[in-house]
Amino acid sequence: MWALVQSGAPVTKEQAAKFKKDLEDLIARGATSVPAIREFLAKNIDSDFGEANGTGELGFSSMRATMIDALKKIGGPEGILGLEQVLQSSGLPNELLDVANGLDAQAPGQFRDEILKAAHEALEMATANQLGTNVELGPAYRILNVYGEALNAESTAERQPASFAQAMQLASQPNGAGLPALLQMAQNPSPQASGRILATEMIAQLAASNDDALNSLLQMAGNNQISNRAWTLIAPILAGGEFKADPNATGAPFTLVDTATTPAQVNDRMEILNHFLQSLDPDSAGASAVKAELQHLHSKIN
Numbered sequence: 001m002w003a004l005v006q007s008g009a010p011v012t013k014e015q016a017a018k019f020k021k022d023l024e025d026l027i028a029r030g031a032t033s034v035p036a037i038r039e040f041l042a043k044n045i046d047s048d049f050g051e052a053n054g055t056g057e058l059g060f061s062s063m064r065a066t067m068i069d070a071l072k073k074i075g076g077p078e079g080i081l082g083l084e085q086v087l088q089s090s091g092l093p094n095e096l097l098d099v100a101n102g103l104d105a106q107a108p109g110q111f112r113d114e115i116l117k118a119a120h121e122a123l124e125m126a127t128a129n130q131l132g133t134n135v136e137l138g139p140a141y142r143i144l145n146v147y148g149e150a151l152n153a154e155s156t157a158e159r160q161p162a163s164f165a166q167a168m169q170l171a172s173q174p175n176g177a178g179l180p181a182l183l184q185m186a187q188n189p190s191p192q193a194s195g196r197i198l199a200t201e202m203i204a205q206l207a208a209s210n211d212d213a214l215n216s217l218l219q220m221a222g223n224n225q226i227s228n229r230a231w232t233l234i235a236p237i238l239a240g241g242e243f244k245a246d247p248n249a250t251g252a253p254f255t256l257v258d259t260a261t262t263p264a265q266v267n268d269r270m271e272i273l274n275h276f277l278q279s280l281d282p283d284s285a286g287a288s289a290v291k292a293e294l295q296h297l298h299s300k301i302n
Contacts (some may be wrong), residue, residue, distance in 0.1 A: 016057035027070050031078040037067045038082045044089065064095065072102035080106055087111070087118050091125050093140035100143055112147050119143035141285070142292035145236045164198055168243060171202035176210040179203070183216055187225065197230045204234040205242055208272060221279050221286065228285035235286075238276065239293035240269045263301050270297050 011019075026033045046064045060066040071082040086099045100115040119140045125131050126140075167185065170178030185199035200220070206213035220226055226234070240260025260269045273290050280287040 011057060013057060019058055023066065023070065027073050030074055031076060034071065034074060034078040034082050037070055038085055041067055041082070041086055042089070065098070068095065068098055068102070072105070075106055084111065084114070087114055090118075091122050091131055093119070093122050093126075093135065093137055093143075096122060097139035097143055100147065104147070115143060115147045119147075136291075137288045138292035138295055140292075141232060141235070141289040142296060144232045145289065145292065167195075167198045167202045170199075171205055171243075176206060176212060179206060179210065179213055179216070182206075186220070197227070197233060200226060200230050201234050201237055201243075204237040207238060208240075208268070214272065214275070218275060218279055221276055226286060231286040231289040235273075235289035235293045238269065238272055238290070239297055240265065260297065260300070266297050266300050270294060273297070 026037075041064060046062050058066075060069065068083070068086060071079045071086075073079075074082075080103065083099050083102050087096065087103065090096055090099070096115075096118050100111075100118075103111045103115065122131070122140045123137065126135060126137055167182065170182050170185075172178070182199045182203050186196050186203060188196060200217075203213050203217050203220075207217050208214075217226075236256070240258050241256045242259045244255060244257050260266045273294050277287060277290050277294070280290065
């Protein structure tokens, strides 16, 4: 299977079927297959399946993506070790996101710091033009959103409990009555950036059901009033995240729940995100964060 697409020649249905059978056998052998997979991945070479006709039959975009998926399916200590190796050696954001999801599925929370470190390093490499010009950075921002403080409602509340409680109370008022006060908090020139960000998060939460909140946030985005750090926090909210009371929580009594679960809800959130994408500099951190959430939403319905 290793040589099937290296020449770039068209792939026949028979070859694709053999590729899939060889892959099934590789996975079925379990831990004994991991050394060969790790050796291939350690070479940092790849075969892009998209360059050959008929490669859509293979089910993966490249050989590296195939092998990473194999490690995820093999699992266990050996599979985890192989994924961790990729996390430590790869600088490709889309690859890092795939690996991060695999590691967290098998060992929830155990690799969080390593995952975040890898994402930050990838963004630093991109800033230094070490990843080339066509690398999509959205997956790196998605990692920061998912595994960073963006989805950690407990951390947010514990860091600024008074501001968080106040912002939640304003966001919960009927008919968007708390929006003017939230806008005042979000645009306050005070050096306390955390309070501004919390207010902006709550405005983002209101944006899905309140046109005034949506238009206000769009105006803030167009005027560059939303910081890069804030974008990593509010993009997941615009994509469907909503702070809700959690009476069973041991820390802060709030958690961020994904409310975009049906195709209609996903489409609504994608429409909202596309509004913001049109108002943002395409090379900005905000645009990258929004694109990452759009990709995540696309994956829910495809």
